[in-house]
Amino acid sequence: EVQLLESGGGLVQPGGSLRLSCAASGFTFSNYAMNWVRQSPGKGLEWVSVISGSGGNTYYADSAKGRFTISRDNSKNTLYLQMNSLRAEDTAIYFCAKVSLPAAIHDALDIWGHGTMVTVSS
Amino acid sequence: DIQVTQSPSSLSASVGDRVTISCQASQDISKYLNWYRQKPGKAPELLIYDASNLHTGVPSRFRGSGSGTHFTFTISSLQPEDIATYYCQQYYHLPYTFGLGTKLEIK
Numbered sequence: 001e002v003q004l005l006e007s008g009g010g011l012v013q014p015g016g017s018l019r020l021s022c023a024a025s026g027f028t029f030s031n032y033a034m035n036w037v038r039q040s041p042g043k044g045l046e047w048v049s050v051i052s053g054s055g056g057n058t059y060y061a062d063s064a065k066g067r068f069t070i071s072r073d074n075s076k077n078t079l080y081l082q083m084n085s086l087r088a089e090d091t092a093i094y095f096c097a098k099v100s101l102p103a104a105i106h107d108a109l110d111i112w113g114h115g116t117m118v119t120v121s122s
Numbered sequence: 123d124i125q126v127t128q129s130p131s132s133l134s135a136s137v138g139d140r141v142t143i144s145c146q147a148s149q150d151i152s153k154y155l156n157w158y159r160q161k162p163g164k165a166p167e168l169l170i171y172d173a174s175n176l177h178t179g180v181p182s183r184f185r186g187s188g189s190g191t192h193f194t195f196t197i198s199s200l201q202p203e204d205i206a207t208y209y210c211q212q213y214y215h216l217p218y219t220f221g222l223g224t225k226l227e228i229k
Binding site: 037044045046050059061062100106107108109110112113114115 | 156172211222
């Protein structure tokens with residue numbers, strides 16, 4: 001069964017850092033680009049970042065540029081999101097999501113994890 | 123950024139009704155629009171990709187259409203398990219953007 005499992009969320013003070021992880025199973029992880037998408041409490045979905053299957057290409061939303069870093073370890077089938085200089089407006093559930101087609105970067109998101117909650121507050 | 127305007131923001135309908143949601147992009151995005159369903163407390167699920175293609179395992183009562191700037195999502199016969207919020211998403215150009223969602227309720 002194809003599965004994504006996020007971890008690493010929690011409560012952090014403004015200006016602090018957090019690293020999210022997304023453990024993948026049930027598919028050839030290195031063949032697929034992966035995304036992070038977030039959802040603020042009671043709000044809609046906001047795309048954050050995408051990384052290619054090899055890890056060689058990364059893209060970010062303006063809200064994440066310069067503060068967040070997406071990466072992956074294909075030997076561990078794990079996706080990461082390093083978040084620095086966190087702000088109150090970064091408070092959200094963070095989902096990792098797999099693209100549908102192998103080798104594609106820009107594609108529909110066909111499998112999502114359950115999400116991990118990040119709360120930025122003093 | 124490409125803006126995606128989704129309407130209505132909420133909708134109440136009866137079981138068996140036909141339900142339609144619209145999504146308008148601020149520029150031509152060809153076919154590069156997807157539809158997702160998010161049930162309360164759950165992760166989003168892909169329903170329709172590339173405007174009109176039904177994702178694997180999705181019931182045939184769900185349908186998508188459109189291209190360019192105007193897109194439509196239809197549930198032909200509303201079922202109780204369709205209570206959810208529905209989102210459209212463009213991936214024609216980064217950053218990918220989502221509509222604000224349509225919250226669907228059963229009358």
